[in-house]
Amino acid sequence: MGYYDDDFERYNNRKQRGNRGGSLLAGLIGAVLGALLVIFSLPALAQFNILPYNLNISPEQNEEGETGNVQGPVKTVNVNVNSAVTEAVNKVSDAVVGVVNIQQVSFWDQTQEGEAGTGSGVIYKKEGDKAYIVTNHHVVAGAHQLEVVLNDETRIPAELVGSDQLMDLAVWVVDAKHVKKVAEFGNSDTVKPGEPVLAIGNPLGLQFAGSVTQGIISGTERTIPVDIDENGTVDWQAEVLQTDAAINPGNSGGALVNLDGKVIGINSMKIAESAVEGIGLSIPINIAIPIINDLEKFGEVKRPYMGIGLQSLEDIPSYYWEEALNLPKGVKNGVIVMSVEPMSPAQRAGLREKDVIIELAGKKVENVLQLRKQLYSQKVGSTVEVKFYRNGELKTVKLKLVEQKSF
Numbered sequence: 001m002g003y004y005d006d007d008f009e010r011y012n013n014r015k016q017r018g019n020r021g022g023s024l025l026a027g028l029i030g031a032v033l034g035a036l037l038v039i040f041s042l043p044a045l046a047q048f049n050i051l052p053y054n055l056n057i058s059p060e061q062n063e064e065g066e067t068g069n070v071q072g073p074v075k076t077v078n079v080n081v082n083s084a085v086t087e088a089v090n091k092v093s094d095a096v097v098g099v100v101n102i103q104q105v106s107f108w109d110q111t112q113e114g115e116a117g118t119g120s121g122v123i124y125k126k127e128g129d130k131a132y133i134v135t136n137h138h139v140v141a142g143a144h145q146l147e148v149v150l151n152d153e154t155r156i157p158a159e160l161v162g163s164d165q166l167m168d169l170a171v172w173v174v175d176a177k178h179v180k181k182v183a184e185f186g187n188s189d190t191v192k193p194g195e196p197v198l199a200i201g202n203p204l205g206l207q208f209a210g211s212v213t214q215g216i217i218s219g220t221e222r223t224i225p226v227d228i229d230e231n232g233t234v235d236w237q238a239e240v241l242q243t244d245a246a247i248n249p250g251n252s253g254g255a256l257v258n259l260d261g262k263v264i265g266i267n268s269m270k271i272a273e274s275a276v277e278g279i280g281l282s283i284p285i286n287i288a289i290p291i292i293n294d295l296e297k298f299g300e301v302k303r304p305y306m307g308i309g310l311q312s313l314e315d316i317p318s319y320y321w322e323e324a325l326n327l328p329k330g331v332k333n334g335v336i337v338m339s340v341e342p343m344s345p346a347q348r349a350g351l352r353e354k355d356v357i358i359e360l361a362g363k364k365v366e367n368v369l370q371l372r373k374q375l376y377s378q379k380v381g382s383t384v385e386v387k388f389y390r391n392g393e394l395k396t397v398k399l400k401l402v403e404q405k406s407f
Contacts (some may be wrong), residue, residue, distance in 0.1 A: 044108075051335040058252040088198060089212050091261030095123040095183035096200045096254055097160075098149030098209055099135050103142055111143060120201035120254030121148065122263060123182050124292075131179040133158065134292055135253030136268055137168045148174050149206055162295035165228055166236055168268055169288055171295040183255060186262030188284035191241065193217050199267055199280065201254025208250070215245030215280075224269075224281060237369045241265050241279040247280030256282040262392045304378050304401035307344020312367035313356060325356055326392040334358040334365035334389070349386065358403045359387035376403075 119139030133148065140146060146158040156178050163170035183260065195217045202209045207343040208357040219242035225234040236281070247267050256265035265282030294301045313321070313334045321327045336357040340347050357365060361384040365371040378384055380403045387396050 013234075020086065065375075073321070084268060085196075085198065085214065088257055088259050088261035089200070092183050092255060092257050092263065093200060093210055093212070094151045094181040096210065097121050097123060097133065098202045098206050099133075099139050099153070099207075099253060100147040100149060100155075101140055101143045102145040102147060104144045106310070116142065118202060118205050119252045119266070120250065122253070122255045123179055124263070125187065126176045126179055126182055129176050130173045132161070132296065133172050133174065134266060134288070135170050135172070136266065137163045137165050137170045139253045140170045140172070141165075149209065150178060153209075154178060162299035162301075163381060164295060164301045166289055167228070167283070167288070167291045167301070168226075168238070169266065169283065169295065171292055183263045183322055184261070185285050185289065186258055186264040187263045188241065188286045190262055191220055191258070191284075192219050193219055196259055197243055197245055197264070198257045198259075199242065199243065199247055199251060199254065199282075200208065200257060201247075201251035201267060203246070203248035203250045205250050211251075213246040215243050218242040218244050218279070220284075222281070234369065236372065238268075239284065239286050239287060240268065243280045243282060245280055246283075251280075291394040301383060302380050303376050303382050303404045305344075305404035306346045306375065306399065306401070307341040308337050308346045308351060310341035310368045310371065311338050312368060312369075325354055325389070327389055328392055331356070331358070331389060333364075335368055335371045335373050336364055337388075345399050345402055349397045351386070351388070352399065354390070355395075356389045357386060358389065360384060 014271070081195055096253060098119070099119045099121045101116045101118070102113050105112050117139070119135060121133040121135035123131055123133050140160060140163060143160070146160060147155050148158045149155050156174050158172045158174045161171040161173055180390070193216075197215060197217055199213045199215070201211065203211050222240050222242045223237040224240055226236040226238050227233060228235040241256065241264070242267075245256070247269070249266050252269065253261045254267045256267055258264050264285050266288055267280065267282045267286065269281045273354075291301055313336055316336065321331070322329070334356040335358075337351055337353055337357065339353060341349055357371065359365060359376045360371055361378055363374050365374055378401055380401055383398050383400045386399050387394065388396070
């Protein structure tokens with residue numbers, strides 16, 4: 001006779017189930033260890049030809065099972081952080097300086113001086129006790145006094161040598177004893193779209209002095225309309241380099257540099273519209289150099305002068321081309337002489353009102369901008385040939401250019 005211990009039965013059942021679970025776990029661990037042992041022993045067994053088959057193991061096999069072609073010994077490649085970019089920056093950064101425009105401000109009966117704005121400049125030459133710096137005209141416009149802020153934050157006074165509004169360039173000098181490095185000009189004519197470039201300057205003021213941004217040349221020989229007298233009429237088409245290197249207010253006058261550390265442009269402007277991003281513009285250095293040379297020598301740019309008022313034929317209704325100007329039907333482009341100044345080169349050459357100029361110095365001109373660009377490529381004192389229509393008849397005169405006194 002016995003009794004049924006309910007608690008013992010439950011305990012005994014749990015014990016049996018626990019033993020079965022432990023056996024299953026032990027078996028699983030053993031299987032895993034056995035598989036790993038086989039996997040790691042296969043190369044050794046294959047090496048001693050113990051296996052009944054050949055096992056080819058390629059050391060060049062990648063994680064995806066693809067075999068690459070490796071020729072020769074494996075080499076270690078060291079990446080040098082001192083790249084062409086950092087070397088270019090080191091070569092020119094000390095020659096890019098800050099420019100402070102100090103203007104006079106009147107309050108009632110008192111006149112005070114204050115900073116009207118800041119920009120950037122490039123030291124490009126040391127000669128004797130002077131160092132020469134180029135920047136944009138709009139950076140120094142209206143300045144009563146100029147200061148240069150060097151890379152070590154030293155402030156030194158500067159003297160304006162000359163400025164040109166048309167090309168937006170200005171040259172000034174500082175005491176050469178403060179200057180340790182000058183920039184080297186490159187060749188902007190050889191620049192190609194896609195070429196890496198660096199923009200160096202002081203965006204948003206001197207607190208970000210010496211900032212470097214990297215990009216590429218997005219386009220060359222871009223033209224941007226310029227209205228000098230702000231009368232709503234385009235006076236000039238500035239030829240610029242386009243880059244996506246960030247150019248912001250304060251970068252104006254700074255350097256656009258190639259990877260050789262040479263200046264290929266003077267940063268001038270950016271297109272600031274909500275729908276536009278990454279379009280910065282720089283004056284090509286090959287265009288800037290003749291302007292810089294004239295500013296150094298004369299304090300202004302020597303430009304030739306004809307003495308005529310002009311208007312593009314395309315701006316006149318086509319009805320008047322034949323009725324008022326008596327132009328042949330095939331003539332659709334040119335520049336109309338609207339007025340002739342007394343005693344000017346144009347009057348001496350015999351040009352008159354309503355003459356339509358189609359060629360200057362051997363090159364066709366289709367509008368005022370083209371004529372002006374061709375005219376300004378000539379030297380003061382040179383004689384050029386002008387082809388024009390008068391009352392339907394093609395004529396040619398020779399005109400001696402004189403210096404333009406003001407734009």
